[in-house]
Amino acid sequence: MNRRDALKHTALLGSATALSGSLLALLQACQSQSRTAWQPRFLSQPHARLVSALVDTLLPATDTPGGLDVQVDMFIDLVFDKMYDEAGKKTIVAELDGFDEKCVATFGKVxxxxxxxxxxxxxxxxxxxxxxxxxxxxxxxxxxxxxxxxYRSFKSLAIMAYFTSEEIGKNVLSYDPIPGTYKG
Known part of the structure; x- marks a missing residue:
């Protein structure tokens, strides 16, 4: 490995480390709001309804909490607001509008x-x-x-937000931080 590749990989690793902390902070900010008091920071009300409906369809509530139960839609709104630049935000708005326009063209409703x-x-x-x-x-x-x-990017973001939420991590996923006694 040459020096240039080593610097590139180090920068990538450092960026990923810094980004993970930001994502966790955003996720914790979502947990402090109630659904009824939620005022989207980036999304307009029609876009917030679209994002909530997409999350509810992709991650419905069953015997486990759904995406809306763990506030995935609020997390996505925060990610769009805090982590996208102006060009990215314009792209997101255009893609959300395009998705709803496709729904109207196909079914006559948003x-x-x-x-x-x-x-x-x-x-x-x-x-x-x-x-x-x-x-x-x-x-x-x-x-x-x-x-x-x-669609694929949104689905990936929604699934990541769902599985990294506190409720799912603590009460749904079977993670035992101390797996048992050592016999050796």
Whole structure:
């Protein structure tokens, strides 16, 4: 490994470390708000309803808490507000508008007004149509990278927010920090 690659990898590792702390701080900020008092920081009310409906469809409540129960939509709003630059924010708004326009063109209603069967059929179509993440090994891309669309990026962010929430981490995932006695 030459010096240039070593510096690049060190910078990438440092950025990932700094970013993880920011994400945790954002997640903790979401936990202190109640759903009824939530005022989106970045999203407009129609966009907030769309994001909440997407989260509820992707991560519904079953015998485990759903995405809305652990405030994934609030977390996504904070990520869009704090971690995107102005160009990224404009892109997000355009993609949210485009997604709702597709819903109106297909069903005559915006996404949050659709019934569950219509929501699922639309998301199944998006799942089949949107490009998948390119393979990587330890975060380093393998082969040619293709741009990932709005749906795949949003789904990835929602799932990450769900599994890193305190409620899911403590009460749903079976993680034993002390796995038992050592016999050796």
């Amino acid at each position: 996404f949050h007004e659709l019934d569950p069967a219509q929501r699922h059929s639309l998301l199944e179509e998006e799942e089949a149509r949107s490009p998948k993440f390119s393979p990587s090994v330890w975060g380093y891309p393998v082969g040619e990278q293709q741009p990932v669309g709005f």
